[in-house]
Amino acid sequence: MAIDPSATDHLVEIGPGQGAITEPLLQTKCTLDVIELDRDLVDRLNQRFSHLEHFRLHSADALTFDFAALERETPLRIVGNLPYNISTPLMFHLLTQAAHIQDMHFMLQKEIVNRLQAQPGSKQFGRLSIMIQLSCQVEALFDVEPECFHPQPKVMSSIVRLTPYKKQRYTINDLPLFDSIVKTAFSQRRKTIRNTLKNICEDPDFDKAGIDPSSRAESLSIDDFVNLSNQLKPS
Secondary structure, eight states: OOSOOOTTOEEEEEOOTTTTTHHHHHTTTOEEEEEEOOHHHHHHHHHHHTTOTTEEEEESOTTTOOGGGGOOSSOEEEEEEOOHHHHHHHHHHHHTTGGGEEEEEEEEEHHHHHHHHOOTTSTTOSHHHHHHHHHEEEEEEEEEOGGGSSSOOSSOEEEEEEEEOSSOSSOOSOHHHHHHHHHHHTTTTTSBHHHHTTTTOOHHHHHHTTOOTTSBGGGSOHHHHHHHHHHHSOO
Protein backbone atom coordinates (compact mmCIF):
# COMPACT_ATOMS: atom_id res chain seq x y z
CA MET A 1 0.00 0.00 0.00
CA ALA A 2 1.38 3.41 -1.00
CA ILE A 3 0.17 4.90 2.28
CA ASP A 4 1.94 2.24 4.37
CA PRO A 5 0.19 3.13 7.66
CA SER A 6 1.38 1.94 11.05
CA ALA A 7 -0.31 1.55 14.43
CA THR A 8 1.19 4.85 15.60
CA ASP A 9 -0.25 6.85 12.69
CA HIS A 10 -3.30 9.08 12.84
CA LEU A 11 -5.17 8.86 9.54
CA VAL A 12 -8.17 10.78 8.29
CA GLU A 13 -10.20 9.30 5.45
CA ILE A 14 -12.38 11.65 3.41
CA GLY A 15 -15.47 10.16 1.83
CA PRO A 16 -15.09 6.50 2.87
CA GLY A 17 -18.23 5.45 0.99
CA GLN A 18 -18.91 1.75 1.62
CA GLY A 19 -15.62 1.34 3.52
CA ALA A 20 -13.50 -0.35 0.84
CA ILE A 21 -10.37 1.51 2.00
CA THR A 22 -11.53 1.96 5.59
CA GLU A 23 -11.34 -1.74 6.45
CA PRO A 24 -7.69 -2.36 5.40
CA LEU A 25 -6.67 0.88 7.09
CA LEU A 26 -8.25 -0.23 10.36
CA GLN A 27 -6.49 -3.59 10.14
CA THR A 28 -3.20 -1.75 10.71
CA LYS A 29 -4.50 -0.59 14.14
CA CYS A 30 -3.93 3.04 13.25
CA THR A 31 -6.14 5.76 14.72
CA LEU A 32 -8.68 6.51 12.00
CA ASP A 33 -11.12 9.41 11.71
CA VAL A 34 -13.49 9.25 8.74
CA ILE A 35 -15.53 12.13 7.34
CA GLU A 36 -18.72 11.29 5.45
CA LEU A 37 -21.56 13.60 4.40
CA ASP A 38 -24.09 11.01 3.17
CA ARG A 39 -26.36 10.03 6.08
CA ASP A 40 -27.14 6.58 4.64
CA LEU A 41 -23.43 5.80 4.37
CA VAL A 42 -22.83 7.13 7.89
CA ASP A 43 -25.29 4.58 9.24
CA ARG A 44 -23.69 1.72 7.30
CA LEU A 45 -20.18 2.69 8.40
CA ASN A 46 -21.26 2.88 12.03
CA GLN A 47 -22.79 -0.57 11.78
CA ARG A 48 -19.53 -2.01 10.42
CA PHE A 49 -16.87 -0.22 12.42
CA SER A 50 -18.23 1.66 15.45
CA HIS A 51 -17.27 -1.19 17.79
CA LEU A 52 -13.58 -0.43 17.15
CA GLU A 53 -12.13 2.01 19.66
CA HIS A 54 -9.57 3.40 17.21
CA PHE A 55 -12.35 4.35 14.74
CA ARG A 56 -14.19 7.69 14.86
CA LEU A 57 -16.82 8.81 12.37
CA HIS A 58 -17.72 12.44 11.64
CA SER A 59 -20.94 13.19 9.77
CA ALA A 60 -19.76 16.40 8.16
CA ASP A 61 -18.81 18.25 4.98
CA ALA A 62 -15.07 17.92 4.38
CA LEU A 63 -15.04 21.29 2.58
CA THR A 64 -15.73 23.08 5.86
CA PHE A 65 -14.39 20.54 8.36
CA ASP A 66 -11.82 21.64 10.97
CA PHE A 67 -9.11 19.04 10.38
CA ALA A 68 -6.72 20.78 12.79
CA ALA A 69 -9.07 19.97 15.67
CA LEU A 70 -8.37 16.25 15.16
CA GLU A 71 -4.63 16.43 15.75
CA ARG A 72 -3.35 14.86 18.95
CA GLU A 73 0.23 13.63 19.49
CA THR A 74 1.05 13.09 15.80
CA PRO A 75 0.25 15.08 12.65
CA LEU A 76 -2.55 13.87 10.42
CA ARG A 77 -2.25 11.67 7.36
CA ILE A 78 -5.11 12.41 4.96
CA VAL A 79 -6.43 9.86 2.44
CA GLY A 80 -9.38 9.82 0.09
CA ASN A 81 -10.90 9.09 -3.30
CA LEU A 82 -11.95 12.62 -4.21
CA PRO A 83 -14.81 13.40 -6.59
CA TYR A 84 -13.87 15.71 -9.45
CA ASN A 85 -16.27 18.49 -8.41
CA ILE A 86 -14.81 18.97 -4.92
CA SER A 87 -11.17 17.95 -5.39
CA THR A 88 -9.74 21.42 -6.05
CA PRO A 89 -11.66 23.37 -3.34
CA LEU A 90 -10.97 20.57 -0.85
CA MET A 91 -7.22 20.65 -1.51
CA PHE A 92 -7.22 24.44 -1.09
CA HIS A 93 -9.12 24.01 2.20
CA LEU A 94 -6.58 21.46 3.41
CA LEU A 95 -3.69 23.78 2.54
CA THR A 96 -5.00 26.26 5.11
CA GLN A 97 -4.38 23.56 7.75
CA ALA A 98 -1.16 22.12 6.31
CA ALA A 99 0.76 22.75 9.54
CA HIS A 100 -1.23 19.88 11.10
CA ILE A 101 -0.77 17.45 8.21
CA GLN A 102 2.07 14.99 7.61
CA ASP A 103 1.00 13.91 4.12
CA MET A 104 -2.02 13.45 1.85
CA HIS A 105 -2.77 10.55 -0.49
CA PHE A 106 -5.58 11.04 -2.97
CA MET A 107 -7.07 9.21 -5.90
CA LEU A 108 -7.97 11.83 -8.47
CA GLN A 109 -8.67 12.06 -12.15
CA LYS A 110 -5.34 11.80 -13.96
CA GLU A 111 -6.03 15.19 -15.53
CA ILE A 112 -5.98 16.80 -12.07
CA VAL A 113 -2.77 15.03 -11.05
CA ASN A 114 -1.13 16.26 -14.26
CA ARG A 115 -2.11 19.79 -13.31
CA LEU A 116 -0.79 19.36 -9.75
CA GLN A 117 2.71 18.45 -10.95
CA ALA A 118 2.78 20.59 -14.11
CA GLN A 119 5.79 22.83 -14.72
CA PRO A 120 5.99 26.31 -16.31
CA GLY A 121 5.61 26.22 -20.07
CA SER A 122 3.08 23.40 -20.16
CA LYS A 123 -0.63 23.82 -20.91
CA GLN A 124 -1.49 22.07 -17.63
CA PHE A 125 0.44 24.63 -15.56
CA GLY A 126 -1.88 27.02 -13.73
CA ARG A 127 -3.13 28.34 -10.42
CA LEU A 128 -3.65 24.85 -8.99
CA SER A 129 -0.07 23.86 -9.89
CA ILE A 130 1.37 26.97 -8.25
CA MET A 131 -0.67 26.99 -5.05
CA ILE A 132 -0.10 23.28 -4.38
CA GLN A 133 3.61 23.31 -5.26
CA LEU A 134 4.03 26.42 -3.12
CA SER A 135 3.22 24.37 -0.02
CA CYS A 136 3.73 20.70 -0.93
CA GLN A 137 6.00 18.22 -2.62
CA VAL A 138 3.93 16.50 -5.33
CA GLU A 139 4.51 12.85 -6.26
CA ALA A 140 2.35 11.07 -8.83
CA LEU A 141 2.55 7.44 -7.68
CA PHE A 142 0.62 5.30 -10.17
CA ASP A 143 -2.43 5.19 -12.45
CA VAL A 144 -5.63 3.25 -11.78
CA GLU A 145 -7.33 1.83 -14.87
CA PRO A 146 -11.09 2.37 -15.40
CA GLU A 147 -11.51 -1.43 -15.37
CA CYS A 148 -10.75 -1.41 -11.64
CA PHE A 149 -14.12 0.23 -10.94
CA HIS A 150 -17.73 -0.79 -11.28
CA PRO A 151 -19.33 0.93 -13.04
CA GLN A 152 -16.33 1.92 -15.13
CA PRO A 153 -15.61 5.67 -15.34
CA LYS A 154 -14.71 7.23 -18.68
CA VAL A 155 -11.46 8.68 -17.36
CA MET A 156 -8.14 7.41 -16.00
CA SER A 157 -7.47 7.90 -12.30
CA SER A 158 -4.15 8.43 -10.53
CA ILE A 159 -2.83 8.21 -6.99
CA VAL A 160 -0.89 11.26 -5.82
CA ARG A 161 1.03 12.00 -2.64
CA LEU A 162 1.20 15.58 -1.35
CA THR A 163 3.70 16.24 1.44
CA PRO A 164 3.51 19.69 3.05
CA TYR A 165 6.90 21.33 3.48
CA LYS A 166 7.95 21.66 7.10
CA LYS A 167 9.68 24.90 6.22
CA GLN A 168 8.15 27.16 3.60
CA ARG A 169 10.27 27.40 0.45
CA TYR A 170 9.11 30.93 -0.42
CA THR A 171 8.73 34.15 1.52
CA ILE A 172 5.51 35.83 0.43
CA ASN A 173 4.74 39.19 1.99
CA ASP A 174 1.00 39.10 1.28
CA LEU A 175 -0.50 35.70 0.49
CA PRO A 176 -4.00 36.97 -0.48
CA LEU A 177 -2.37 39.41 -2.91
CA PHE A 178 -0.18 36.63 -4.31
CA ASP A 179 -3.20 34.38 -4.81
CA SER A 180 -5.12 37.22 -6.48
CA ILE A 181 -2.26 37.86 -8.90
CA VAL A 182 -1.96 34.18 -9.81
CA LYS A 183 -5.73 33.72 -10.18
CA THR A 184 -6.07 36.84 -12.34
CA ALA A 185 -3.03 36.02 -14.47
CA PHE A 186 -4.49 32.64 -15.44
CA SER A 187 -8.05 33.92 -15.91
CA GLN A 188 -7.37 34.58 -19.60
CA ARG A 189 -4.44 32.36 -20.50
CA ARG A 190 -4.02 33.58 -24.08
CA LYS A 191 -3.50 37.18 -23.05
CA THR A 192 -0.20 38.66 -21.91
CA ILE A 193 0.21 39.34 -18.22
CA ARG A 194 0.40 43.06 -19.04
CA ASN A 195 -3.24 42.79 -20.11
CA THR A 196 -4.55 40.34 -17.53
CA LEU A 197 -2.88 42.19 -14.64
CA LYS A 198 -3.46 45.73 -15.90
CA ASN A 199 -5.62 46.58 -12.87
CA ILE A 200 -2.98 45.29 -10.45
CA CYS A 201 0.44 45.97 -11.99
CA GLU A 202 2.13 48.51 -14.24
CA ASP A 203 5.14 48.02 -16.50
CA PRO A 204 7.63 49.37 -13.90
CA ASP A 205 6.40 46.68 -11.48
CA PHE A 206 7.18 43.96 -14.02
CA ASP A 207 10.58 45.51 -14.73
CA LYS A 208 11.53 45.59 -11.04
CA ALA A 209 10.48 41.94 -10.69
CA GLY A 210 12.55 40.99 -13.76
CA ILE A 211 9.51 39.85 -15.76
CA ASP A 212 8.73 40.49 -19.43
CA PRO A 213 5.18 41.93 -19.42
CA SER A 214 4.54 40.45 -22.87
CA SER A 215 4.83 36.94 -21.37
CA ARG A 216 1.84 34.70 -20.79
CA ALA A 217 1.10 33.40 -17.31
CA GLU A 218 1.99 29.77 -18.07
CA SER A 219 5.57 30.76 -18.97
CA LEU A 220 6.27 32.31 -15.54
CA SER A 221 7.76 30.34 -12.66
CA ILE A 222 6.58 30.34 -9.07
CA ASP A 223 9.61 32.53 -8.28
CA ASP A 224 8.40 35.07 -10.86
CA PHE A 225 4.98 35.32 -9.25
CA VAL A 226 6.55 35.58 -5.78
CA ASN A 227 8.89 38.36 -6.93
CA LEU A 228 6.04 40.28 -8.56
CA SER A 229 3.79 39.96 -5.52
CA ASN A 230 6.54 41.05 -3.15
CA GLN A 231 7.40 43.95 -5.43
CA LEU A 232 3.85 45.24 -4.97
CA LYS A 233 3.79 44.54 -1.23
CA PRO A 234 7.30 45.10 0.23
CA SER A 235 8.03 43.54 3.62
